[in-house]
Amino acid sequence: MKSARKQKRAYHRLIKDMNIICCDKPMKIVLICNAGLSTGFDKQMLESIVNPIITECEFIMPQGRSYCFIRCRSEMDAVELYNKLHGRFILNRQRTILYLTYIQSVPDVYNDTSNFTLPPGLKIIEDFIDEKEEKLLLNIVDWTNMGSFSSDLKQRKVKHFGYEFQYHSNKVDPNLPIMSIPEECSFLQDLFKKHGCGTYDYDQLTINHYLPGQGIPPHIDTHSPFEDTILSLSLSSSCVMNFKKGDVKVNVVLPQRSLLVMTGEARYAWTHGISSKYSDLIETTNGVVKQMRGVRTSFTFRKVRRDPCSCIFVEYCDTKKDSFSSFIDNKSAAELERSYVHKVYNEISDHFSETRSKGWPNVIKFLNSLNDGALVVDVGCGNGKYLHTNENIVKIGCDRSSKLAEICRKRNFEVLLSDCLHLPYKDNSVDFAISIAVIHHLSTQERRKRAISEMIRILRPYEIVQNLLTVICLYLGKNELVTISLDIIIFLKKKNYQNYVQRFLWY
Numbered sequence: 001m002k003s004a005r006k007q008k009r010a011y012h013r014l015i016k017d018m019n020i021i022c023c024d025k026p027m028k029i030v031l032i033c034n035a036g037l038s039t040g041f042d043k044q045m046l047e048s049i050v051n052p053i054i055t056e057c058e059f060i061m062p063q064g065r066s067y068c069f070i071r072c073r074s075e076m077d078a079v080e081l082y083n084k085l086h087g088r089f090i091l092n093r094q095r096t097i098l099y100l101t102y103i104q105s106v107p108d109v110y111n112d113t114s115n116f117t118l119p120p121g122l123k124i125i126e127d128f129i130d131e132k133e134e135k136l137l138l139n140i141v142d143w144t145n146m147g148s149f150s151s152d153l154k155q156r157k158v159k160h161f162g163y164e165f166q167y168h169s170n171k172v173d174p175n176l177p178i179m180s181i182p183e184e185c186s187f188l189q190d191l192f193k194k195h196g197c198g199t200y201d202y203d204q205l206t207i208n209h210y211l212p213g214q215g216i217p218p219h220i221d222t223h224s225p226f227e228d229t230i231l232s233l234s235l236s237s238s239c240v241m242n243f244k245k246g247d248v249k250v251n252v253v254l255p256q257r258s259l260l261v262m263t264g265e266a267r268y269a270w271t272h273g274i275s276s277k278y279s280d281l282i283e284t285t286n287g288v289v290k291q292m293r294g295v296r297t298s299f300t301f302r303k304v305r306r307d308p309c310s311c312i313f314v315e316y317c318d319t320k321k322d323s324f325s326s327f328i329d330n331k332s333a334a335e336l337e338r339s340y341v342h343k344v345y346n347e348i349s350d351h352f353s354e355t356r357s358k359g360w361p362n363v364i365k366f367l368n369s370l371n372d373g374a375l376v377v378d379v380g381c382g383n384g385k386y387l388h389t390n391e392n393i394v395k396i397g398c399d400r401s402s403k404l405a406e407i408c409r410k411r412n413f414e415v416l417l418s419d420c421l422h423l424p425y426k427d428n429s430v431d432f433a434i435s436i437a438v439i440h441h442l443s444t445q446e447r448r449k450r451a452i453s454e455m456i457r458i459l460r461p462y463e464i465v466q467n468l469l470t471v472i473c474l475y476l477g478k479n480e481l482v483t484i485s486l487d488i489i490i491f492l493k494k495k496n497y498q499n500y501v502q503r504f505l506w507y
C-alpha cells in the first residue's frame with residue numbers, strides 16, 4: 001500500500017513537470033499514470049483493457065513515456081473507465097496496479113494528430129539569416145515609439161509597412177499605400193527569390209512583437225487581400241506555431257532565425273496561431289523538453305493581391321463566399337435560417353438564457369450614456385439582457401424566437417415576436433436602435449442589408465449626424481475580437497442611409 005502511494009506521488013510529480021493539470025472532478029481525458037510505451041505497455045494491450053469498458057475513444061501513447069492518455073467521447077465514458085480501472089486493474093505480467101487521473105487537456109506536444117508530417121505547402125527554412133542580419137533587422141523597429149500604423153494589441157505589438165493591415169476587416173486597402181518596407185529588408189527580397197519563395201517583391205510587411213506569455217489567435221490570413229505565399233521570419237526567440245485543419249493538429253517549431261513559408265493548402269485552408277504561453281514543450285531526440293519563450297519578433301511578408309483570389313479552397317475563401325452568397329435565393333436563405341437559426345434558438349432557449357446574463361460592457365456603457373427618456377429598441381433582444389440597463393430610458397425589444405420572447409415577457413420586458421427583416425414599428429419612431437450579434441444569422445448580403453435598412457427606417461432623424469462606421473468601430477474597440485463579431489450595430493442617426501448600408505457591407 002505504502003509503495004503504491006509513493007509510486008503514485010512520483011507519477012504526479014512527473015505530471016506536474018509536464019504542465020498537465022490533474023482534476024479531481026471528471027473530465028473527458030483520462031491519464032494512465034503508470035503504464036506507457038516505456039514500461040512495455042502498448043496500444044494493443046491498452047485497447048484490450050479499455051474497449052470492453054468503452055468504445056470510440058482515442059489513445060495517445062507518447063514515445064518513451066511511462067504514461068498514456070485516453071480521450072473519451074464523453075465525461076460519462078471517462079467516469080466509467082476511471083471507476084473500473086483506477087486502483088483496481090492489475091497488469092498481468094508486471095503485477096502493476098493501474099493508477100488513473102482525469103486531466104483537463106493533453107499537452108500540445110502530444111496533441112499533434114498528424115504523425116509529425118507538416119501541413120501540405122508548409123516549409124521551414126532553418127538559419128535563413130545569420131546573427132548579424134538578425135541584429136540589423138531587430139534594430140529597424142523602436143517598440144517604445146508606437147507611431148502611425150502601429151498598434152499595441154492586447155496580445156502583442158505590431159507595425160505595418162507597405163500597406164496597413166486593418167484588424168477590423170482583416171484586409172488591406174490596396175489603393176492606400178503607406179510608408180514603404182524599410183530599405184534594410186531589401187536583402188531579404190533577394191534571399192526569398194533565391195529560396196524559390198515567389199518571383200515577385202513582397203510589398204506588405206507586418207512586424208509582430210510578442211513578450212513571453214503572448215501569442216496570436218488561430219486564423220487564416222484572408223485570401224482576398226494577399227497572394228498565395230506568406231512568409232514569416234522568426235527573430236530573437238523560437239516558438240511553437242499551432243496549425244489546424246478540421247480535427248488535424250500539427251505543432252510546428254519555428255526556430256530563431258528560421259523562415260516559415262506558407263503556400264497552397266497550408267496558407268489557404270489551415271489556421272495558424274501561437275498560444276499565449278511562457279514556454280513550449282518540444283519533442284527532441286532526448287524526449288520532451290520544456291523551452292522557455294523569449295521576446296519574439298516576427299517579420300511577416302505578404303504580396304498584396306490585385307485580382308480576385310482563384311484558389312481551390314472554396315469553403316475558406318472570402319472571395320468565393322461573397323460570390324456564393326448571391327447565388328442563394330431568398331426562399332432558400334429563409335429556409336436555411338429557419339432550420340439553422342430559428343429552430344436551434346427555440347430548442348436551446350433555456351440554456352442560452354442561463355448562460356447569457358451579462359451584457360457586453362461597451363453596450364451597457366452606451367445605454368447608460370443616453371439622455372433620460374430616450375426610446376431604444378433592441379433588435380434581436382434574446383433574453384432581454386440589455387432591457388434592464390438604465391432605468392431612465394425606455395427600452396423595447398423584439399426577437400424571432402418565441403421561446404426567448406416568452407422569457408422576456410416573464411421578466412416584464414416589452415417585447416414583440418418579430419423578424420429583423422420586418423420590424424413591427426412605425427417609420428421615424430425610435431431614438432436609438434441596437435442590434436447585438438444578430439446580423440450574422442442572416443444568410444445573404446441582401447438580407448443583411450434589408451435588416452440594416454429596417455433599423456434605419458424606424459429611427460427618428462437627428463440633427464447631429466454622426467458616422468455609423470465610427471460608431472461601429474468605437475464600440476467594437478481596437479481589439480482583435482472585432483474580426484469575428486462585426487455585427488454590433490448601434491445607430492445614432494439616419495441620413496443618406498443607403499450610403500451607410502453600402503459602407504457597412506463593404507466590411
Ligand SMILES: O=C(O)CCC(=O)C(=O)O
Pocket residue numbers: 206208216221232233272298300
Ligand atoms: O508571428 C508570426 O510568425 C505570425 C504572424 C501572423 O500570422 C500574422 O501576422 O498574420
Ligand SMILES: [Fe+2]
Pocket residue numbers: 219220221272
Ligand atoms: Fe497570419
